[in-house]
Amino acid sequence: METVTTEIKKMVQPILDVHGFYLVDLEYVKEGPSWYLRLYIDKPGGIDIEECALVNQELSDKLDEQAPDLIPNAYFLEVSSPGAERPLKNEQDLKMALGQYIHVSLYQKQDKQKIFEGILLAYDSEHLHLQCKQKTKLREVVLERKNIAAMRLAIEF
Structure with missing residues (x-):
């Protein structure tokens, strides 16, 4: 196959x-x-x-x-088309997603959660930087790429 x-x-x-x-x-x-x-x-x-x-x-x-x-x-x-909530699978996808709202699922919990949604601020070979809303405040979250199970574009509500 x-x-x-x-x-x-x-x-x-x-x-x-x-x-x-x-x-x-x-x-x-x-x-x-x-x-x-x-x-x-x-x-x-x-x-x-x-x-x-x-x-x-x-x-x-x-x-x-x-x-x-x-x-x-x-x-x-x-x-x-991959659709509005297309998966992010490689470096080209991440580059195009900079500044956009994304959904990230983790293998293991970080800060007591496995799902993060926010604006992709930056990324490198080891980390992803998201700007996430926590109640009424914005905060930057740094996720380890080796702990990321899946990523996709998301629609912010």
Whole structure:
């Protein structure tokens, strides 16, 4: 399965580069009886449905040209936006999230909590700095990256 995703990444990258898009995530999964090849793409300012359809068609054409088939079984190809609460998985994602409101889940509690939400102020290889609201006060929280289970953009209410 990893070989499929690795090869698809190589195949889709030139398509994305031509249009100024980037790959957020890619998964090849079986759900029930069906297989899905899902690509989540984005660009600065956000991606729209027509752009997702364009990448879908171009990648589909490239996949159809492969002999032998890269993916031997039937599958559904889905290309979409990562959404408003997209996951933050790598350094590029964090860079784009600077100054934005994010949600961070921890493996172990820090200050008696495992969930933090706030403005991403800064990050480095070992820490994340968030500006969080605690009742009516703003405070800076420093989280160790090795304790972070997941991060995503969040909508502030």
